[in-house]
Amino acid sequence: MSYRVCFVCTGNICRSPMAESVFRARVREAGLDDLVEVDSAGTGGWHEGDGADPRTVSVLRENGYDGAHIARQFHASWFSRLDLVIALDAGHLKALRRLAPTPEDAAKVRLLRSYDPAAGDDLDVPDPYYGGMEGFEECLEMVEAASEGLLAAVREQVEGRAA
Template sequence: MAESVFRSRIAEDGLDGLVEVDSAGTDGWHEGDGADPRTVAVLGAAGYPHTHRARRFQASWFDHLDLVIALDSGHLRALRRLAPTAHDAAKVRLLRSYAAEADTGTRAADALDVPDPYYGGFEGFEECLDMVEAASDGLLKAVRAAVTKAPPAAADPHPQHP
């Protein structure tokens, strides 16, 4: 869901040639599967494209990533444990830390989690989409600032990878 929403934000902002957006899980439980039908329905109703195949995040990917976005504190910890260096671990951030209403100084890390709607009803998927959309606006602002600061000749063609 987050990949579809942020990919759309990047395209709307004209950064799709500069920013690569992709997704992967921290475990391989659903590897090779498409998105949950409820996710597909919620994304479709909101007008987002939704092509996805689950795969597991690989530590070797850190070499070419500038930013890795986690949706909850468990994923944040798992991704930071996978990071080969402290520099790579610092690339991992929570998506909702970019939301306008986020106050990371006074809230526990799990207060910034996007809850996994898998075991709940359809409304959990809608709530998840709302959280992802709100945070994606702030993430886009941060990515745009990072991309536009880089000199064009030296810019990495894939500067961001949530």
């Protein structure tokens, strides 16, 4: 049975598809792609069916990641099939925990940057949507930095299941 991780931001066109693409690459590099499923969604459905923001796609491709994506909205019913729900900022964290059907489901929701020991007290990945390319590049740097710690945590969970 796969370990399932879902990244969530506001509209699922900037931060969460970026995190999904980066983390999927880390999972593949670690040889865990048969054991870990990675996807993403938004707290809202404004962009459902759309591709990722062109700036997200550009930054991903420039850095060797896959930019293919179709936006969708997160639903409370998904909690039952997910092991970890990764919020990109504190607003998403609160919204997802409110949406969680049970306290156990709420406990599955974590902030991405909580997996980056160098992040300090500011655990939000800022929304780059209303800015320029530098915001998307900064977003990618934050996602990459946190992905290593997240991968270690997921690997521990996957190996614990196998034991």
